[in-house]
Amino acid sequence: MTEAAFQILLLLGYLAIGLLSVTFPIYALCITYLRQEYLEYKQEKKRRINELKRTIDRLNKELSGEPKDSDRFKEIKGQIKSYAGERWKTRFQQMTTVGAVVAPVTLLFIALALACGGIYSFYEDDSYWVVNFAIGSSVFSGGAVFILCRTLSSVQQAALRPGRTLAVDVCYEKQDEKTKKVKLEKATPTSVSVCPLEENLDDLVVNIHVPPDIEVSETFGLLITKQPDTFKHPHYNMISAMVNFAPRFTYQATRFTVTGKKVGNYKIYVEIDARGAHRYSEELDLEVVE
Numbered sequence: 677m678t679e680a681a682f683q684i685l686l687l688l689g690y691l692a693i694g695l696l697s698v699t700f701p702i703y704a705l706c707i708t709y710l711r712q713e714y715l716e717y718k719q720e721k722k723r724r725i726n727e728l729k730r731t732i733d734r735l736n737k738e739l740s741g742e743p744k745d746s747d748r749f750k751e752i753k754g755q756i757k758s759y760a761g762e763r764w765k766t767r768f769q770q771m772t773t774v775g776a777v778v779a780p781v782t783l784l785f786i787a788l789a790l791a792c793g794g795i796y797s798f799y800e801d802d803s804y805w806v807v808n809f810a811i812g813s814s815v816f817s818g819g820a821v822f823i824l825c826r827t828l829s830s831v832q833q834a835a836l837r838p839g840r841t842l843a844v845d846v847c848y849e850k851q852d853e854k855t856k857k858v859k860l861e862k863a864t865p866t867s868v869s870v871c872p873l874e875e876n877l878d879d880l881v882v883n884i885h886v887p888p889d890i891e892v893s894e895t896f897g898l899l900i901t902k903q904p905d906t907f908k909h910p911h912y913n914m915i916s917a918m919v920n921f922a923p924r925f926t927y928q929a930t931r932f933t934v935t936g937k938k939v940g941n942y943k944i945y946v947e948i949d950a951r952g953a954h955r956y957s958e959e960l961d962l963e964v965v966e
Contacts, residue, residue: 681810682798688813689791692784695820699780702827706771709834715874717768719841770823770830780820780827787816842956843874846946851927855961863893863935868960869927870948877950880922882930884915885945890962893933900932909945922950936964 769775794809847853847869858864868884885903886892888911892900899916903909917930941963948956 681803681806682795684810685791685794685798685806685813688810688817689788689795691817692788692791692813692820695817695824696781696784696788699777699784699824702824702831703773703776705831706776706827709831710768710771712837712840713768713771713830713834715843716837716841718874719843768830770827771834775823776827780823783816783820783823787813787820790816839952839954842877842948842950842953843872844948844956845869845871845873845927846948846958846960847871848960849929855963857963857965858934858936860936860939860964860966863933865931866934867929867931868944868946869929870922870946871927872922872924874924876924877922877953878920879949879951880919880928881949882917882919882928883947883949884917884930884932885909885912885947886915886934887912887942887944887962889936889938889940890942890964891935891937893935898930898932912945934962936962939964939966 790809790813794806794813797803797805797809845851848856849867849869856866858866868882870880870882872880890913892913892915901914901916903912903914905911915930915932917928919928922928941961944960944962946958946960948958
């Protein structure tokens with residue numbers, strides 16, 4: 677038994693040294709996709725936080741009419757506590773220096789130290805510690821292998837990602853202006869601005885869908901088409917603008933003229949495409965007043 681444990685300790689020592697030698701090349705792979713995954717992490721975290729806020733608000737409303745001693749009150753209270761304490765983690769954290777290098781290297785050094793201790797105990801003819809050191813080294817080596825496999829899986833998913841999530845600001849003439857008022861039957865110059873927030877964008881395409889009750893005047897350089905019945909926004913006027921290169925923190929304005937034909941509140945749908953990115957959609961409000 678002791679001889680077998682000694683052989684296992686030798687194998688665990690070689691395994692730890694071998695894994696230490698591949699840890700840094702794996703991190704070099706992570707660096708290639710780290711920025712991309714960081715941007716995805718920020719967007720996913722923002723989306724998840726907003727989703728959790730809506731869920732907590734809904735549960736609080738359900739809770740308002742419940743007696744405090746009821747079973748449902750305790751159940752909803754537990755759900756709120758669970759949602760409020762949730763911390764969103766993504767593959768990005770598995771590809772950082774801590775996740776891809778510090779954690780596995782620490783475990784591997786411990787595993788190697790335990791293997792060395794077991795080998796020393798073998799020559800000291802202490803079979804009890806030989807077995808214990810072998811078990812301990814196996815546990816830490818297994819933990820390191822798990823972390824490295826998880827990191828490689830994250831790299832694989834990042835490499836196969838079909839596109840990145842856009843981070844852009846969409847507004848009217850002024851920053852953060854999401855609502856605009858126009859006079860009934862009065863032609864009003866309008867612009868929809870798009871600003872990349874995280875990185876430069878290539879082949880930026882902005883499609884602005886205007887409701888049929890809003891007349892859009894022909895504008896030089898813009899393509900205006902009416903959407904068929906089978907499209908996502910039937911009978912809407914779609915204004916298309918294209919930019920070959922859009923630098924980040926720079927607003928790209930699409931200018932056109934609108935005339936409200938009927939008093940009311942309307943939604944203008946803005947869809948944004950760019951090379952290597954998923955489509956981004958946002959809604960703006962347009963209010964027609966007398």
